[in-house]
Amino acid sequence: MPRPWERGTIIHQPRQPSVFVVDDENVIATSLAMILRLQGGFRARSFNQPHEALEAARLEAPDLLIADVVMPELSGIDLAIQVRECCPKCKVLLFSGQAVTAHLLETARENGHDFELLRKPVHPADLLARIQNLSEPTSSLLDQQVHT
Secondary structure (H helix, E strand, O other): OOOHHHOOOOOOOOOOOEEEEEOOOHHHHHHHHHHHHHOOOOEEEEEOOHHHHHHHHHHOOOOEEEEEOOOOOOOHHHHHHHHHHHOOOOEEEEEEOOOOHHHHHHHHHHOOOOOEEEEOOOOHHHHHHHHHHHOOOOOOHHHHHHHO
């Protein structure tokens, strides 16, 4: 009797949610992306240039954007706004260790952009819990891995 793969049976893997992690400090971006891949089961990509993340989002919409707020050239808030323009279903989680963040987020809220904020340094368990809570009460990104 032929095995399933010999009969042309396609075995579907659950879809891993796509996450873009953007921080101008490469070690932070790569570390968080690795944590999301290994501990969260995400397809996580790291970027240390916000414009590169924006171009990648235009080619393949991420399910979640995690970005540092304060970066040269393009802030995480501006990046999030532009990613949402081309990927309206993308969830956004911003993080920062700088005090100026509160003012930047307030200005964004006044302009109709409300983003979640996580303070640096970010503990992996806190990051995963915050991602879980991002889309509740609707299905969360972590649930997509189990149910898709």
